[in-house]
Amino acid sequence: MEQQIEALKTTYDWGQSRVPLTELSDHIRASFGNETELKNIRTALLSVLDSDAKYAAKQYVCRELSIIGNDDCVPALAKLLTDEKLSDMARYALERIPGPAVDKALLAALPRAEGKAKIGIVNTLGNRACRDAVSETAKLARSSDEALACAAVSALGKMGGAEAANALAQVADGVSEKVKPALYDARLTCADRMVAEGDRAGARKIYQSLTATGVPQLVRTAALRGMRDAVSSR
Amino acid sequence: MKKHTYSRRQFLGRAAGASVAAVGVPYLIPASALGGQGNVAPSARIVMGCIGVGGQGTYNMNAFLRNADVQVVAVCDVDRDYKDGGAGREPAKRLVEAYYGSNAPSGGYKGCEAYADFRDLLARDDIDAVTVCTPDHWHGVISVAAAKAGKDIYCEKPLANSIPESKAIRDTVKKYARVLQTGSHERSNDSVRFACELIRNGRIGKLHTIRVNLPSSDPHHLEIAKLAGTSFPPMPVPASLDWEMWQGHTPWRPYTERACHFWWRFILDYGGGEMTDRGAHIIDLAQLGNNTDDTGPVELSAQGWRPATGLYDTFLKYSFECTYTNGVKMVGRDDGDRGLKFEGTDGWIFIHIHGGRLEASPESLLKEVIGPDEIHLGRSPEHHRNFLDAVKTRQDPVAPAEVGHRTATICHLLNLAMITGRGFKWDPLKEEIVGDPEANRWLIQPMHSPWHL
Numbered sequence: 038m039e040q041q042i043e044a045l046k047t048t049y050d051w052g053q054s055r056v057p058l059t060e061l062s063d064h065i066r067a068s069f070g071n072e073t074e075l076k077n078i079r080t081a082l083l084s085v086l087d088s089d090a091k092y093a094a095k096q097y098v099c100r101e102l103s104i105i106g107n108d109d110c111v112p113a114l115a116k117l118l119t120d121e122k123l124s125d126m127a128r129y130a131l132e133r134i135p136g137p138a139v140d141k142a143l144l145a146a147l148p149r150a151e152g153k154a155k156i157g158i159v160n161t162l163g164n165r166a167c168r169d170a171v172s173e174t175a176k177l178a179r180s181s182d183e184a185l186a187c188a189a190v191s192a193l194g195k196m197g198g199a200e201a202a203n204a205l206a207q208v209a210d211g212v213s214e215k216v217k218p219a220l221y222d223a224r225l226t227c228a229d230r231m232v233a234e235g236d237r238a239g240a241r242k243i244y245q246s247l248t249a250t251g252v253p254q255l256v257r258t259a260a261l262r263g264m265r266d267a268v269s270s271r
Numbered sequence: 272m273k274k275h276t277y278s279r280r281q282f283l284g285r286a287a288g289a290s291v292a293a294v295g296v297p298y299l300i301p302a303s304a305l306g307g308q309g310n311v312a313p314s315a316r317i318v319m320g321c322i323g324v325g326g327q328g329t330y331n332m333n334a335f336l337r338n339a340d341v342q343v344v345a346v347c348d349v350d351r352d353y354k355d356g357g358a359g360r361e362p363a364k365r366l367v368e369a370y371y372g373s374n375a376p377s378g379g380y381k382g383c384e385a386y387a388d389f390r391d392l393l394a395r396d397d398i399d400a401v402t403v404c405t406p407d408h409w410h411g412v413i414s415v416a417a418a419k420a421g422k423d424i425y426c427e428k429p430l431a432n433s434i435p436e437s438k439a440i441r442d443t444v445k446k447y448a449r450v451l452q453t454g455s456h457e458r459s460n461d462s463v464r465f466a467c468e469l470i471r472n473g474r475i476g477k478l479h480t481i482r483v484n485l486p487s488s489d490p491h492h493l494e495i496a497k498l499a500g501t502s503f504p505p506m507p508v509p510a511s512l513d514w515e516m517w518q519g520h521t522p523w524r525p526y527t528e529r530a531c532h533f534w535w536r537f538i539l540d541y542g543g544g545e546m547t548d549r550g551a552h553i554i555d556l557a558q559l560g561n562n563t564d565d566t567g568p569v570e571l572s573a574q575g576w577r578p579a580t581g582l583y584d585t586f587l588k589y590s591f592e593c594t595y596t597n598g599v600k601m602v603g604r605d606d607g608d609r610g611l612k613f614e615g616t617d618g619w620i621f622i623h624i625h626g627g628r629l630e631a632s633p634e635s636l637l638k639e640v641i642g643p644d645e646i647h648l649g650r651s652p653e654h655h656r657n658f659l660d661a662v663k664t665r666q667d668p669v670a671p672a673e674v675g676h677r678t679a680t681i682c683h684l685l686n687l688a689m690i691t692g693r694g695f696k697w698d699p700l701k702e703e704i705v706g707d708p709e710a711n712r713w714l715i716q717p718m719h720s721p722w723h724l
Contacts, residue, residue, distance in 0.1 A: 051525050052504040055580040066692045069709070096522055104712050125719040126522060132717040135708070157720030164715070164723070184721055191723065222419055225446065255421040259447050 038064060042081045045094040058097050065101060075105055083113045092122060099126035103133040110134065115142035124154035132161045140167045147173055156188045163192025171196055175204035179211055186212060187219040194223025197230030199239055206246070221247065221256040225263060232267045240267055311340040317662055320345035320392045320422075321402045322413055324363035325532055326354075327427055328404030331454070332363060334655040335402065335425075336370050341659065343367045345398060347386040351511035353532060359511065360385040387513060389413050393420040400662055403427065404454075408521050408541045411436025411716075414451070415724050418443040423662045425655065427454040428551040430675035432542060433716040434683050438702065439724040441676040450661045452668040453675030455555045456654035460627030464648045465641075466613075466620050467560040472645045474636055476617030480600050481557045484607035487545045487587055495537050496587055499578035503527040520718035529582055537583040539686075544577075544585025545605070547682040552624050553611050555670070555678040557601050559648075560613050564674050568593035568601065572694030573685045591685050603685075687713050 041064075044057035061078075068074040082098045090098075102110050111134065117127035131139045140162070147158050147170075159177060162170040174196070177189035190208065193201045205224050212220050224243050231240035240263070247260035317340060321332040324346050335341045346367065348360040356362050364385040372380035386392045392401070393416055400423040403413050411431040417424050424444070430453050431437035444451045457463055470478055487496075505525035508514040514526045521540040524530065536542035543550075558564050571593045575586035593601040610623040621630040631637050641647060651657040651669045661668035680702070687710065688694050696705035704710045718724070 052502050052527075054502060055584075059579040069691075069693065093524075100522070103717070104709060129522065129717040129719075133712040133715045153720040160718065160720065160723040164717075188721065188723065218419065229446070253421075255447055262446070262448065 038078065038081055042085060045085045045097065046088045046090045049094045049097075050091045051093045062101065065105060076109075079105060079107070079110055083110060086113050086117070095123060096126050099123075099130040103130040106130055106134045108134075108136055108138045111138045111142050115146060118143070118146035118158060119150045119154055121152075121154065124150070125157055128157050128161045132164060137169075140165060140169055143167070144170055144173060156185055159185070159188045159192050163188075163195040166196050168196050168198055168200065171198070171200045171204055175201075175208065178204065178208045183213055183215045186216045190216060190220045190223040191226075192223075194226035195230075197227050197234070199231075199236070202227050202231065202239060202243060206243075218253075221252065225256065225259050228260075228263055232263070232270060237267050313342065316340050316342040317659055318397055318399045319343045319401065320347065320395070320398045321363065321404070322347045322389045322392060322417075323403060323405030323409070323427075324348045324360060325350075325358045325404070327454075328402065329358060329363055329366070331402050331404050331425065331427070331655065332367070334653075335659075336367065338656065338659055344382060345384045345386060345392050345395065347389050347392045349387060349513040349516045350509075350532070351387070353509070353511060358532070360387065388516070390416065393417055393422065396421075398422060400424065400450075400658075406517075406535045406541050407432035407543070407547065408535075409519055411439055411724060412520060412718075412722050414440045415443045418447050418449045418451075421447065421449070423450040423658075425452045425454065425658050426675070428555070428670075428675065429543065429547040429679040429682055430551075430672065431679055432547070434680050434702070434714050435716045436724065437676040437679040441672040444672040448665075450658070450665065450668065451672040451675070452654070452658035452661065453555075453670040453672070453678075454654070455552055455670045455675065455678065457552045457556055457622075457624060457627060458559065458669045458674075459651035459654035459657055461650055462627040462629050463556060463559075463622055464650060466622050466627075466629050467556070468641045468646060468648050469620060469631075469636055469639060470560045470613050470615070471562055471648070472641060473615075474617075474639055475613060475615030475619060475631075478561065478599055478613055478615045480602065480614040481561060482612040482614065483550075483553050483557060483591075483601060483603035484610055484612075485545060485550055485553055485589075485603055486606045486609055488606070491533075492545065492587070495534075495583055498529075498581065499583065499587065500581040502580065503529045503582050518719075520722035522719065527582065534583075537585045539584050542585065543682060543686050544587070546586060546589065546686050547679065549609065549624065550682045550685070551678055553609070554601070554603075554681050555674070556622055556624075557611055558674070558678055558681075560611075561595060561597070561599055561601075563595055563597075564677060566596075567677050567681055567684075567699040568595050568697060569699065570594040570694065570696050571681070571684050571688055573688040575689035577689075586686065586689050589685075589689060591688070593681065593685075 041057040041061040065078055082102055085098045086095055114127045114130050117123040143158050143162055150158050174189050174192050178186055180186045193205050205227060224247060228240040228243035244260040244264045248257050319335055319341055324332060336343055346360050346363040350359045352359040352361045364383045367383040368380045372378055401417050403410055403424060403426040407429060410426055414424050414426050430440055506527050508526040530538055536548055537544055573591035575589035577584055577586045589605050591603045610621055612619055612621040618636055619632050629637055657668050691710055695710060698705050
C-alpha cells in the first residue's frame with residue numbers, strides 16, 4: 038500500500054495511469070470486514086489529504102473515504118468544507134459517513150462557508166435530515182441570495198418534523214417569487230415526512246394551508262393527494 | 272430568462288375567443304389552425320420542449336415532431352453545435368423550424384427557442400411536456416425539476432444513473448401526479464407484449480429461469496475494449512460546449528472529448544456501461560415477463576472485468592445472477608444473441624432485442640391466442656405515441672416511472688455487486704441492501720453544489 042499512497046501523494050494526476058488507484062481500491066475491497074486493516078487504510082488515505090497531492094488524487098481519496106470513512110476521518114474532511122476547490126469532494130465523503138460527528142462538523146463549517154460551498158453544506162444537511170440544523174438553516178431561508186434561500190427551504194423540508202414545519206410556515210410570507218416554488222415543494226415534503234412519522238395532524242395542517250386560493254394548482258393538487266394518502270395510510 | 276405570464280393554451284384560447292367575437296372565424300383563423308383538414312388545433316396540441324438534443328435526443332425529438340398533436344417550441348443543450356451540425360441546440364432548433372416551416376403556408380417558421388440551461392426551458396409555463404435525453408447523470412436532477420415544474424416527462428433509459436436519483440424521480444412524479452414514460456421502447460413492441468402474455472398466462476408452464484444475453488461486442492464496445500487502459504490527456508474545451516454544466520453534479524474532471532458525447536456511457540460518473548445501456552431494455556423485459564414491474568429480486572450477485580487504468584471504468588465483461596421471491600432466477604452473461612429467454616417447465620420463449628422477434632419451443636406457442644379471461648397486457652401504438660396518449664388521458668404509459676426505477680435499480684445493483692466484489696440481499700420494499708451498511712452507502716448520491724434532488 039505504501040507505494041500506491043506515495044504515487045497518490047507525489048505523481049498522480051488526470052490523464053496518468055490509474056493502476057496505483059486500482060490496486061489500492063482492490064486492497065480496500067479485499068479488506069472488507071477487516072477493521073484493523075481498514076483503520077490502516079484510512080490513516081494512509083488521510084495522509085494524502087494532508088499532503089501536497091494534486092486535486093485528482095484528493096478526489097480519489099474522498100471517493101474511497103465516502104465508503105470506508107468513519108468518525109476518525111471527519112476532522113480532516115471537515116477542514117476542506119470551506120476550501121473552494123475541495124469543498125464538494127469533502128461533502129461527497131461526509132454525506133455518506135453516518136453518525137452525529139459529521140452533522141456537527143457540517144454545522145460548525147456552515148457560518149464560515151460562502152457561495153457554492155455554503156449551498157452545498159445546506160444541501161448535505163438536508164439530505165442527512167439533520168434536525169439539529171433546523172434553526173441555522175431557517176435563518177438562511179430568508180437570505181437575499183435566492184439560490185441559498187432555495188437550498189435552505191428545500192433542506193428544511195427534507196429535515197422534516199414540527200420545528201422545520203414551523204420554520205417553513207414562518208418564512209412563507211417573506212420569500213421572493215423565485216423561492217416560492219421551492220418553498221411549496223419543501224412544505225409538501227415536510228408534510229409527507231410527518232405522515233410517514235405518524236404526525237398526521239401536523240401534516241394535515243400543512244396540506245390544508247397549501248390548498249388555499251392563490252397557491253398554484255399543481256401544489257394544491259399535490260396537497261389534496263397528500264391529505265388523501267394520509268387518511269388512507271391510517 | 273423569459274417569463275411567460277399566460278400559458279400557450281390560455282393565450283391561444285383568449286386570442287381565438289377575441290377574434291371570434293370581433294370578426295368571425297373564417298376571416299382570421301385558417302381552418303387548419305382550428306383542427307380542420309386533419310390538423311390539430313393549437314389549443315389541443317401538447318406543447319413540448321426537448322432537453323438534451325444529441326443523437327438520441329434528436330431522434331426522440333423527430334419522433335415527437337411527426338405527431339400532429341405536438342408542437343415543439345423549445346430545445347435545450349449545453350452544447351451549441353457539434354457533430355458537424357448534426358447535434359446540439361442550434362441544429363435542433365433549425366430542424367424544428369424547418370419541419371414546421373415546410374408545412375407553413377409562408378414556407379417559414381420561427382417559433383422554437385434554443386436554451387443552454389434547462390431551468391430556463393422549465394420556467395416556461397406554456398410547455399406541457401419535456402423530453403430528457405441528456406447523458407444519464409443529468410436524468411435525475413432534470414426530471415425531478417421538470418415534475419416540480421408541472422411538466423410531463425419522456426425520459427431516456429436508464430431512468431437515472433443511480434438508485435437514489437431514479438427513486439427521487441419516481442417519488443416526485445407521483446407527488447405531482449405527472450406522467451412519465453421511460454424510454455425503454457421495447458415494451459411498445461406487440462411481439463414483446465404477446466410473449467409476456469404467454470409467459471404470464473402459464474403457456475410455458477411454471478417460469479423458473481430467465482436467461483439474459485447482454486453482449487458487449489458491438490463496434491462501439493470493441494472500440495472501448497481496444498482503448499481499455501488508454502489515458503486521454505486533458506484538452507481545451509470547445510467554444511460551443513459548457514463543460515462545467517455538462518458535468519453538473521458529478522465530481523469535476525478536465526475536459527477530454529473521449530469523456531463527453533456518446534462515450535460518457537463508459538465512465539461510471541456519467542453512465543453504467545452496457546449494464547445500464549442495453550441492460551435497461553433487456554432486464555426491463557425480464558421484469559415485465561416475470562410480473563415484477565413494481566418490485567425486484569431479493570438476491571443479486573455479479574462478477575465482472577473492467578480496465579485497471581485509462582479513462583473508461585465501466586465493466587466490459589460480466590456475468591450475474593438474481594433471485595426473485597417467486598423462485599425465478601435471472602442469469603446473465605455478456606455474449607450470445609442480444610435478448611432474453613424465459614424458461615418454464617413446459618417450454619421457452621426467446622425475445623430478440625432490438626425489435627422483439629420471437630423464438631419459442633414448442634414453436635406452436637407463437638400461434639396461441641390469449642383468451643378473453645386471461646391476462647392481457649394491452650398494446651402500445653408506438654412508444655412516443657403511447658406517452659402522448661397518456662399525457663392526454665392521465666393514465667400510466669407502458670413504462671411509467673415505477674417501472675423505469677425498478678429496472679434501473681437492478682442494473683445499478685449489478686454494477687455495485689461487481690464494484691464491491693460481493694453479492695447482496697436486497698429488500699425491494701424498503702429499497703435497501705440487507706445487512707451491509709457499507710454497501711448501502713453507495714445508495715446515497717452526494718452532489719456537487721448547487722445541485723440537489
